[in-house]
Amino acid sequence: MEFKIYRYDGEEESYDTYKVPPEEGQTVLDALFHIQENIDDSLSFRYSCRGAVCGSCAMLIDKVPRLACRTQTKRVKEQKREIEHYKALDEGEELSEDHILVEPLPHLEVKKDLIVDMEKFYENYERIEPYLKPDEKPEKEHLMDQEKVSELEDYTNCILCAACFGGCPVNGENEKYLGPAALAKLYRFHIDPRDDDDRLTLADHEDGWWACDFYTNCRKVCPKDVPPNFGIGKARQELEEEDD
Ligand code: SF4
Numbered sequence: 001m002e003f004k005i006y007r008y009d010g011e012e013e014s015y016d017t018y019k020v021p022p023e024e025g026q027t028v029l030d031a032l033f034h035i036q037e038n039i040d041d042s043l044s045f046r047y048s049c050r051g052a053v054c055g056s057c058a059m060l061i062d063k064v065p066r067l068a069c070r071t072q073t074k075r076v077k078e079q080k081r082e083i084e085h086y087k088a089l090d091e092g093e094e095l096s097e098d099h100i101l102v103e104p105l106p107h108l109e110v111k112k113d114l115i116v117d118m119e120k121f122y123e124n125y126e127r128i129e130p131y132l133k134p135d136e137k138p139e140k141e142h143l144m145d146q147e148k149v150s151e152l153e154d155y156t157n158c159i160l161c162a163a164c165f166g167g168c169p170v171n172g173e174n175e176k177y178l179g180p181a182a183l184a185k186l187y188r189f190h191i192d193p194r195d196d197d198d199r200l201t202l203a204d205h206e207d208g209w210w211a212c213d214f215y216t217n218c219r220k221v222c223p224k225d226v227p228p229n230f231g232i233g234k235a236r237q238e239l240e241e242e243d244d
């Protein structure tokens, strides 16, 4: 199996090709380790849990944002996701049946090879004040019905991998756009019955709820099935109803 991998050393950009022996159950992250340990120890990439939990290993694999630790090399070619392609996804090397193309996530500054600077992503996250703001503390625990718990879980499953951020065309066009993950989290606090803050107004501006063009790439690339597009749509609907 051949891997064509984006390389950047702080000055020059290039692509290097490596041959990795295929193994049963091998993930793209396993293949990157094989390269680093056996062929080229200068190859840099980020990971931590190796189990689709920490969100550190999101990258472009054959032009689709995915978690390297969750993507089996044998299945990359069959798992073509029908996402809306755009400039940042399509520039660089061409796709080929002969190799798996691995590149860093778009819209974030590349520090080295496949490692991007996540600061911009986290800055947006901070802007939505991602913590509970209860009106008063309960004497015991808050009780919630199961339906509400399930609704919240759709959004709390986010592992902050930024795959949606890299896959969203609007993030590429508008530097100030909060992005799908931050807006999904904001919606999550809005529907949380324990939270007493007026959350919707925090993103009621042209770089918030209203910037989304509903490409729905966020939903399609999310490894945890978080539906940012759905939350954004609901938030807009509620704001419009308030105005009527
Ligand atoms: S919403 Fe999904 S794709 Fe976006 S950061 Fe969270 S887990 Fe990753």
Ligand code: FES
Residues within 6 Å of the ligand: 046, 047, 048, 049, 050, 051, 052, 053, 054, 055, 056, 057, 058, 067, 068, 069, 070
């Ligand atoms: S290494 Fe943690 S999500 Fe991939």
